[in-house]
């Protein structure tokens with residue numbers, strides 16, 4: 521059997537993150553599994569406190585899980601030296617925060633902000649200038665390159681932030697509520713910019729969001745509940761016999777490596793499924809029945 525997620529770009533295998541707050545343990549992630557393939561653009565959704573930000577912090581190298589395995593582009597996130605962690609954060613991943621002001625240096629122009637990570641990486645000036653112009657152009661901001669963040673709208677600032685995060689050609693872009701502070705139309709522009717990064721530049725994109733306009737437009741939406749992945753919606757475009765295309769969305773329960781899955785609570789309550797269930801293997805599905813009265 522091949523190793524779990526061996527061909528995926530991001531692999532989280534049973535990750536646990538426990539915070540200790542004064543003698544109380546908070547389990548922010550409780551055995552979370554997730555794989556993301558290279559080139560995917562996915563959304564992560566979930567109620568407040570379900571563990572989304574903790575997961576992004578782990579994946580972007582800001583935080584270290586208590587247990588489990590997490591790998592991104594071959595980097596083992598539980599076993600990195602401080603120097604490797606810095607290199608990982610500079611070269612392998614890009615990050616966009618919800619608070620627009622946190623993404624950019626206020627006293628630098630848009631082009632200076634985009635150019636900065638390339639200077640840190642030691643890129644020669646001529647290449648840097650060319651790439652800065654290309655990135656701002658791809659984000660639809662060629663005419664605003666000289667403006668400082670304070671002279672740009674919230675959506676324009678987020679698009680500059682996307683250009684900054686793409687500067688050193690990261691493998692993955694992580695965005696935590698990138699449209700959270702924006703109105704609908706501006707949020708759409710930011711989402712379009714992320715899509716450009718994904719489609720035209722080939723960057724894998726992972727977005728944590730409460731915004732249904734975002735989560736309904738990506739290929740896959742992963743739902744997190746109580747620090748675990750609980751379900752996934754996969755979307756694909758189907759063309760009918762008349763040539764009309766429609767997006768088909770299908771919801772799946774997540775099956776972990778050990779074969780465990782969670783039955784939705786409304787399924788359990790409507791059939792009275794409790795403590796144990798009877799399983800039967802059919803030719804193309806598995807049947808789940810309540811245990812018989814006599815055995816209860």
Ligand SMILES: Nc1ncnc2c1ncn2[C@@H]1O[C@H](COP(=O)(O)OP(=O)(O)OP(=O)(O)O)[C@@H](O)[C@H]1O
Nearest residue numbers: 539541546547548567568569570571572573574575
């Ligand atoms: N630094 C910390 N110290 C202690 N507990 C924390 C810390 N960070 C997060 N938690 C706790 O871990 C759990 C998950 O938090 P997390 O911020 O990951 O959730 P979230 O899904 O991102 O929520 P939101 O949508 O509100 O941002 C919560 O119970 C939270 O209180």
